[in-house]
Amino acid sequence: MNINISNSSGEPIYLQISNQIKTMILEGKLKEGDSIPSMRVLATELRISFMTTKRAYEELERDGFIESYTGRGSFVKAQNLELYKEEQIRRVETLLLEAVDTAKKAGISMSELHELLDLVNEA
Amino acid sequence: MNINISNSSGEPIYLQISNQIKTMILEGKLKEGDSIPSMRVLATELRISFMTTKRAYEELERDGFIESYTGRGSFVKAQNLELYKEEQIRRVETLLLEAVDTAKKAGISMSELHELLDLVNEA
DNA sequence: TAAATTGTATAACTACGATATATACATTTA
DNA sequence: TAAATGTATATATCGTAGTTATACAATTTA
Numbered sequence: 001m002n003i004n005i006s007n008s009s010g011e012p013i014y015l016q017i018s019n020q021i022k023t024m025i026l027e028g029k030l031k032e033g034d035s036i037p038s039m040r041v042l043a044t045e046l047r048i049s050f051m052t053t054k055r056a057y058e059e060l061e062r063d064g065f066i067e068s069y070t071g072r073g074s075f076v077k078a079q080n081l082e083l084y085k086e087e088q089i090r091r092v093e094t095l096l097l098e099a100v101d102t103a104k105k106a107g108i109s110m111s112e113l114h115e116l117l118d119l120v121n122e123a
Numbered sequence: 124m125n126i127n128i129s130n131s132s133g134e135p136i137y138l139q140i141s142n143q144i145k146t147m148i149l150e151g152k153l154k155e156g157d158s159i160p161s162m163r164v165l166a167t168e169l170r171i172s173f174m175t176t177k178r179a180y181e182e183l184e185r186d187g188f189i190e191s192y193t194g195r196g197s198f199v200k201a202q203n204l205e206l207y208k209e210e211q212i213r214r215v216e217t218l219l220l221e222a223v224d225t226a227k228k229a230g231i232s233m234s235e236l237h238e239l240l241d242l243v244n245e246a
Numbered sequence: 247t248a249a250a251t252t253g254t255a256t257a258a259c260t261a262c263g264a265t266a267t268a269t270a271c272a273t274t275t276a
Numbered sequence: 277t278a279a280a281t282g283t284a285t286a287t288a289t290c291g292t293a294g295t296t297a298t299a300c301a302a303t304t305t306a
Binding site for chain 2: 097107108
């Protein structure tokens with residue numbers, strides 16, 4: 001499995017792993033039912049503790065990307081893109097809510113906010 | 124000075140103080156030139172270390188709300204509302220940028236994002 | 247001018263969470 | 277049954293945030 005981890009990146013190892021696998025799934029490079037390396041095998045490959053790979057896999061399970069079975073291994077789950085999108089929408093809402101709160105306190109109008117949104121999108 | 128601090132709120136004491144004073148200034152209850160309690164007096168009132176009130180006042184100085192002079196005390200500065208608004212715009216931009224990034228990765232369109240923004244505003 | 251009051255600067259202590267690890271255990275596979 | 281797999285619990289390490297203590301400097305005030 002092609003995973004690169006960097007100690008200098010500042011990003012925690014378990015997130016580097018889970019994000020790279022997540023990307024492979026979202027890009028279709030890993031599909032429903034595909035097996036991914038066992039926690040121990042991947043840990044040995046990357047020369048890290050397998051508890052760290054477990055942590056990475058836990059993230060992926062939490063987000064519905066994989067499933068793990070004792071003795072068998074870990075596998076890519078059927079992807080529920082709708083569910084994923086809804087979760088991301090919730091995240092986006094949280095960010096927007098904070099933006100709106102900040103804007104209100106500073107007297108920034110909603111139309112200004114919409115302008116800023118487009119502006120930021122183009123950048 | 125009417126400041127309430129709560130140990131159970133989770134919000135750091137120095138932020139509770141600086142936010143309450145900031146609000147008073149933005150609401151006009153404290154005006155340019157008004158003196159605010161000395162760090163030690165306020166600290167004694169609130170039964171905390173005066174280094175914590177200093178920390179709070181430093182926040183307020185950093186954001187241009189007050190000025191402090193050794194031996195004299197701390198005073199409300201002339202408010203530059205334009206500057207304040209620009210700073211808040213920068214903060215809002217950062218939040219919107221993250222929202223846009225998240226949205227893009229999840230295939231959320233810009234028009235959906237604008238809708239979400241209005242939706243969040245009404246809530 | 248001396249004492250009191252005020253802000254400043256530096257250091258250190260504590261608490262907490264995040265990250266990574268070790269080790270013992272349970273389940274499945276071959 | 278041995279080997280491989282995931283699970284659970286505990287521990288170690290590290291960094292950061294929050295708070296405090298203490299010594300110092302400048303101004304005000306009696």
